[in-house]
Amino acid sequence: xxxxxxxxxxxxxxxxxxxxxxxxxxxxxxxxxxxxxxxxxxxxxxxxxxxxxxxxxxxxxxxxxxxxxxxxxxxxxxxxxxxxxxxxxxxxxxxxxxxxxxxxxxxxxxxxxxxxxxxxxxxxxxxxxxxxxxxxxxxxxxxxxxxxxxxxxxxxxxxxxxxxxxxxxxxxxxxxxxxxxxxxxxxxxxxxxxxxxxxxxxxx
Amino acid sequence: xxxxxxxxxxxxxxxxxxxxxxxxxxxxxxxxxxxxxxxxxxxxxxxxxxxxxxxxxxxxxxxxxxxxxxxxxxxxxxxxxxxxxxxxxxxxxxxxxxxxxxxxxxxxxxxxxxxxxxxxxxxxxxxxxxxxxxxxxxxxxxxxxxxxxxxxxxxxxxxxxxxxxxxxxxxxxxxxxxxxxxxxxxxxxxxxxxxxxxxxxxxx
Numbered sequence: 027x028x029x030x031x032x033x034x035x036x037x038x039x040x041x042x043x044x045x046x047x048x049x050x051x052x053x054x055x056x057x058x059x060x061x062x063x064x065x066x067x068x069x070x071x072x073x074x075x076x077x078x079x080x081x082x083x084x085x086x087x088x089x090x091x092x093x094x095x096x097x098x099x100x101x102x103x104x105x106x107x108x109x110x111x112x113x114x115x116x117x118x119x120x121x122x123x124x125x126x127x128x129x130x131x132x133x134x135x136x137x138x139x140x141x142x143x144x145x146x147x148x149x150x151x152x153x154x155x156x157x158x159x160x161x162x163x164x165x166x167x168x169x170x171x172x173x174x175x176x177x178x179x180x181x182x183x184x185x186x187x188x189x190x191x192x193x194x195x196x197x198x199x200x201x202x203x204x205x206x207x208x209x210x211x212x213x214x215x216x217x218x219x220x221x222x223x224x225x226x227x228x229x230x
Numbered sequence: 231x232x233x234x235x236x237x238x239x240x241x242x243x244x245x246x247x248x249x250x251x252x253x254x255x256x257x258x259x260x261x262x263x264x265x266x267x268x269x270x271x272x273x274x275x276x277x278x279x280x281x282x283x284x285x286x287x288x289x290x291x292x293x294x295x296x297x298x299x300x301x302x303x304x305x306x307x308x309x310x311x312x313x314x315x316x317x318x319x320x321x322x323x324x325x326x327x328x329x330x331x332x333x334x335x336x337x338x339x340x341x342x343x344x345x346x347x348x349x350x351x352x353x354x355x356x357x358x359x360x361x362x363x364x365x366x367x368x369x370x371x372x373x374x375x376x377x378x379x380x381x382x383x384x385x386x387x388x389x390x391x392x393x394x395x396x397x398x399x400x401x402x403x404x405x406x407x408x409x410x411x412x413x414x415x416x417x418x419x420x421x422x423x424x425x426x427x428x429x430x431x432x433x434x
Binding site for chain 1: 270331375402416418424427432
């Protein structure tokens with residue numbers, strides 16, 4: 027398969043989210059125009075992005091929503107449930123561990139870790155919080171490829187290194203720090219301050 | 231001032247985060263090469279991005295880190311403290327309200343809202359959770375321009391509309407749904423499933 031620019035890959039989950047929302051409202055078809063308005067992308071861009079992966083719409087009738095949802099889930103490999111490890115059981119890790127929005131989008135929290143003796147062994151939902159020292163062996167054994175990093179910034183790189191050694195290939199980083207990772211490992215950042223700073227520039 | 235592409239504005243907070251990290255480690259100068267490696271952007275791109283705003287580096291000696299930090303804070307308008315309202319006091323809103331990472335990055339949580347009678351009136355840190363029905367008047371009166379939206383997806387658009395009517399111009403949306411907003415209002419999305427889906431595509 028030819029290499030698709032990451033900027034396009036990055037838009038597909040946003041399309042998928044909007045299409046699932048339309049489907050939940052009972053809609054059966056949509057147009058690149060309508061989808062574009064929902065997600066703030068031009069209709070031409072949406073057609074171009076989707077055309078990288080095949081022929082999904084028909085001139086005049088538009089896109090069949092359930093079909094396109096299935097296709098996008100397949101392309102993004104979320105037509106399955108990925109086990110995810112969560113490291114760091116502070117407020118944010120707690121919120122993530124209890125978050126209800128993963129299960130129908132391809133993910134399942136599978137393991138929780140912390141290095142605080144007061145937290146280790148505690149029950150959180152259906153899981154017992156495990157010692158970060160067990161992280162490498164446990165993740166390796168379970169074959170987990172995805173982790174969410176909710177530790178303090180000072181610990182993030184060290185924990186990331188352990189995750190990667192254990193086989194993790196995708197890290198969602200809540201710590202407000204850039205991670206150095208080898209080729210073949212992906213990182214996405216969910217840092218609220220950085221996201222806010224992207225908007226203040228525009229406030230008059 | 232000429233219009234700067236949003237994609238460039240979006241990279242500036244990432245540069246700022248990395249530069250602050252370098253500064254915290256006692257570094258005084260850096261190069262576009264070194265900064266680029268930290269943030270995963272080419273040196274040429276960094277030079278080009280920064281050149282939009284002036285002449286910040288010297289050929290041969292690179293960038294003075296404290297100076298560039300100050301300049302970026304000024305450009306992004308975070309050389310001040312913006313008051314932020316948080317709406318929705320579930321797990322995520324709770325974590326946000328208690329998050330320690332805002333104060334030195336230009337933001338200050340100033341008001342908390344929820345519509346649950348069991349939560350309204352409760353103390354959380356230094357704040358009392360207020361009734362969402364008071365939201366419009368309170369935000370308007372305080373002149374708050376920034377909000378974080380931690381309500382369920384089903385309520386997000388309605389609350390966003392109220393925020394915008396009250397004068398909010400930047401919304402950080404934790405609800406997994408695209409918001410329709412008028413021109414002049416910015417939205418950033420912190421949706422963990424969408425961020426994860428951007429990475430699963432690449433996992434072999």
